[in-house]
Amino acid sequence: MSTAAPLVRVRDLVKHFPITRGIIIQRRIGAVQAVDGVSLEIQRGETLGIVGETGCGKSTTARLIMRLLEASAGEITFDGRDITRLRGPALKAVRREMQMVFQDPQSSLNPRKTIGSIIGEPFAIHGLLREKGERKREVQRLMETVGLNPEHYNRYPHEFSGGQRQRIGVARALALSPKLLIADEPVSALDVSIQAQVLNLLRDLQRRLGLTLVFIAHDLSVVRHMCDRIAVMYLGKVVEIGPNEPLYAFPRHPYTGALLAAVPVADPSLHGSERRLLGGDVPSPANPPSACRFHTRCPKAQPLCSTQEPALEDKGSGTLVACHYPLSREEVAQMGVRSAR
């Protein structure tokens, strides 16, 4: 996988949202540091998971890559070219290559449009398949691909269940045969029995079409099931990134370990085994802690952690970790990480 050039390369990406005060004269009094120096690569054909808690910057990172938000600083390379500052027709051309599936299938589909015109919308925007019969055939083929009945072409979103609506969102995202598909919490609004249908669909499409998939979720069991590589974010920074197996079996960053230890496992026989829980709440991204941002909640924090920011580097177990004092195997076992091996 590493021999070919990555599809997406993100360097030192920064997004600060200004906080202003005043109605007419707006003074800038600070900034929410939503994403603060994220660097990562997305290889062709892989599924990259981004996990973290509310406000860690995972969705912002995705929107920056999609150019739905302007980066404050940093560089985004897509398919070999710098797209950070693209505008107009050049940007529109790149947008064809990347598509997004959103969390809430209810609010991301126009209730007044038929399914056929929703899925066909990307063709209309980009002036493709102008001939009507041709477009309809293509839309129906897409509907079939995602497991919808093509005869439902003229129905409206409210006639479909949550899981089916999410399939519509996926069909629309696939319409232009994008190289990159970003799914932002695609199953968290769905019922448990429906989630597996959509997860299986995404996994199947990814294999069949050779898609590059970015999968954003807060559910670590789902991410483990879906992703080849995973980036763990905390307060706007990547704290650990690496392939699925080493990351889940031997998490090195104390935050990754704490996240994994906190997941409730559907097996009562494991219940009662000791778990080390993280105290406190995530600090405000408007005023993040100095140096290592996790040091205020970290059980292993030392004086160095509040003065010197750790670099994201290889600590010899297969993942890159931004930590001065990474976890040992004994510590991972003590924390009660259920995927540890």
Add this chain to the structure above:
Amino acid sequence: MSASEPLLRVEDLRVEFPGEDGVVYAVDGITYEVHSGRTLGIVGESGSGKTVSSLTTLGLTRRQGARISGRILFEGEDLVALPEDRLRAIRGNDIAMVFQDPLSSLHPLYRVGAQIVQAVRAHRDVSKAQARERAIELLGLVGIPDPARRIDEYPHEFSGGMRQRAMIAMALVNEPKLLIADEPTTALDVTVQAQILALMERLQRELGMAIVIITHDLGVVAEMADEIAVMYAGRIVETASTARLFSAPEHPYTCGLLKSIPRLDAPREEDLVPIPGTPPSLINRPPGCHFHPRCPYAQPDHARIDPRLEPVSDEPGHHVACLLEADVRRRLWAHLRAGGTPEQALAAVGLPGAPV
């Protein structure tokens, strides 16, 4: 379940909401018991009736024109028949509830402390100062740092986890005998969820109260509950001890749920087996067994016969509402557990294919 008298016994409870499109059969004849110091988990998807059944326990569905029948015995007293003023004395005092979304259950214009003080003074004849003392004590108990200062803050100044802690503090302020927690951690991040669940377990140990936890998350009930009731389309389809439900489930819906979630402690390669179709409308429920249109093992007569919740012979407290033979159900689960698909399991037990 133990032989002692249950704290709460719900008997054949039915809750129906007449509406323009027809009658919504939200809860359709459910029976369960909760004992002091124990935790019952009620698991189900949206629209399974799990929330309505608990709201009814507190009399909160009365004003919505619901037709309620059956009995809800709390310490021997039937809450369904109780007049509103008597019920008010119990609600928030002997039985308290924690809701899913702490932001919309706290009043945004009142300080957190004032809301807790109100909860105390609604049931206790104490001075404001005494009630405030109690509120500070409770906020400290649920792990809010610097409670004497934070008691005067507004809900928006609290983080999501702290709001949920404040809700739990408010629920516990009168030391209830029964705490009903409806999806108490669904709006929270995993690390905060773990803190809240640990807090509820600790408080249960210290105060000896009974807990009913309502959730769609099988991981949460596995951690918290002693007994579990699985609801589908307004009915309890299976109930058992937690250990039993996860190791030897018998209802195809329970089996389906267990096979459809990815697990942190299972091999990653294992494929998820989704439950086909979608949950039914509670106005037009399928005839016979409500689950039969989605059941991979349904037989033709399952669309006609209504299954009853019946005991499973060898395990006290394990009840299933399924028309398949007990022996067939067990063999199906054995195949599923070994990684077989529903089709393979069906073939292995020699049942004819389902008419799906």
